[in-house]
Amino acid sequence: MRDFLPADKARRERVLAVIRERYRAHGFDEIETPVVEEYARLHAGIGGDNEKLSFSVLKRGLDAEAIRAAAEDPAALADLGLRYDLTVPLARFYATHRASLPSVFRAIQIAPVWRAERPQKGRYRQFVQCDIDIIGDATARAEAELMTASLDALDALGLEGGTIRVNDRRALDAMLDVFGFAPDERPGVLITIDKLDKIGASGVVAELRERGASAPAVDAFAAYLDRPQTDAAGFDSAGIRAALPDGIPDEIVDHLVALGETVAAARGGDVPLRFDPFLVRGMGYYTGTIFELAHASVDYSLGGGGRYDGMIGRFLGQDVPAVGFSIGFERIVDLLPDAESAGDHAVVLVHDRDVPLVDLVSLKTVLVGEGRRVRLEQRTKNLKALLERATADGYTAFATVGNATTRESLEIKPLG
Structure with a gap:
């Protein structure tokens, strides 16, 4: 958690003002939610590893004896926690206020979140997230609107040339099914596959064998990684099909193709999308399209998101389609040169x-x-x-x- 001197604070606010302005230009409306949420909601099994990094708020009025008696049960000690992202609060917000919101709701959330990270460069215990979400639209238009607005914000900040890596969790599940991985071993398999860009194909295959994953499935996956590569045909049906094994349902590919066509229309024919069949993203609530924002100036992502159609139903009692995109504000603000006001104002x-x-x-x-x-x-x-x-x-x-x-x-x- 950091202090900011006046010049640093002014610089951050200038960047936030640009992001807000571009998001609003694309039809999104800003909301605000409390910094705390109920402990049970933050630990409902939908936040992945972030749940382990959440800060909990001790129940008021507990004496030493009560604390000792409840030491083995965190839920008995805490009833609230600091939000670790803005997606869980948004789902609760929508379930609470649905009657006052449009059928397709486009939300902006720009606010701090807290995680008990091990502090290091680019990772902080308190940091700002810049989220846009669309709730109530199950079509590829929703993802396209999020991507277009996020790329527009990046352009407005002087970071032109951004690209977005895209995959679909349904395609990942179908791919693991084609290879023969059992359902109960897939979460661990995905954790290993997510390391592909760090340890390479041989490292991933070796780790899968060390994990004790199904040997025939690992063999099939290894053969897929070793297949002859062809030049990518672009973000279209042919290019996506060429990157996937046989047996992936047509509706998944069709959704991705529609996404590429819609982004191309919004960007004047430009398709800054790259299909990556091994993009995983760790959040447990993703159910469909997932994506990460990349820029040639750095070797790490500048944001990301995905579709989480099953989350709101946990609070509302009925499923509502939802998808969100989060710009990595802390990483972006560190990339930008110091901007000065023009003239003598x-x-x-x-x-x-x-x-x-x-x-x-x-x-x-x-x-x-x-x-x-x-x-x-x-x-x-x-x-x-x-x-x-x-x-x-x-x-x-x-x-x-x-x-x-x-x-x-x-x-x-x-x-x-």
């Missing part, structure tokens, strides 16, 4: 000690009324250090103020 007024306070405040009020950001600073012996500090804080111009200075005589000069 952020001004430091450096004044002499004897300038009347009334004159200073009046002059500042006039400049603020013109749309400028204004800071008053009394002149110091080391004027250079004062101006360098102002520059670091995001100010782009300065002016000196004496006893006779008026708005007409004020000379605003650029900093730096």
Whole structure:
């Protein structure tokens, strides 16, 4: 968990403002949910490994004896927890407010979440997530809208050229069925397959054998990995079929093809999608299309998401189609260069000690009324250090103020 100095905070807010503006331009509406949710909801078996990283809130009023008696049962000790993502709260929100929402609801959530991570570069215990979700639309249009809005936000931030890796959890399940993996061994198999880009095909096959996975299934999977490769035909039926073994249901491929065609229409013919039959994503609530946002400047994902049609039904009592996309804000903000405001809108007024306070405040009020950001600073012996500090804080111009200075005589000069 981190503190942010003024310049860092201003930089983060500038990035958030761009993301918000682009999301709203695509028809999404922002909501807000509490930072805590019920313990049982956060530990319902749908959050994957994130459930193990959640921060729980101790029940109020427990004495030492009660705590010792309940030590073996976390649910007896805690009734609330800090949210570890924004998807579980959204599902609860929709189930609670469905009657007040449109039949197809497009939501923005930009807020902090908490996970008990081991802190390291790019991983924090408190971080901001930027989510957009569409609830109530089971068609490929929903995924296409999410992808188009997310790529648009990336472009607006100066990170043009983003691509999205796409797969479908149903295709993964069908593929494991074709190879012959038993249902009870598939979760562990998927964990290993997810390491393909890190340990390579031979490493994945070796780990599957070490796990004791079905030997014939591992042999079939190894043969599939070793098959002759052909040049990808693109994100179309031929290209997707070429990347999959025989036996994958047509409706899965058709959904992916429709997704590619819709994104192409929205992007002026450009299809920045790449089909990856080994993309897994670890969240247990994904039921269909899954995706990750990539950029050539880095070797890690900048966001991702997927379809989670079964989650809302747990709270509402009936299934509702839903799909979401989360931009990795913390990773993106670290990639962007420091942005400065253009022109002389952020001004430091450096004044002499004897300038009347009334004159200073009046002059500042006039400049603020013109749309400028204004800071008053009394002149110091080391004027250079004062101006360098102002520059670091995001100010782009300065002016000196004496006893006779008026708005007409004020000379605003650029900093730096």
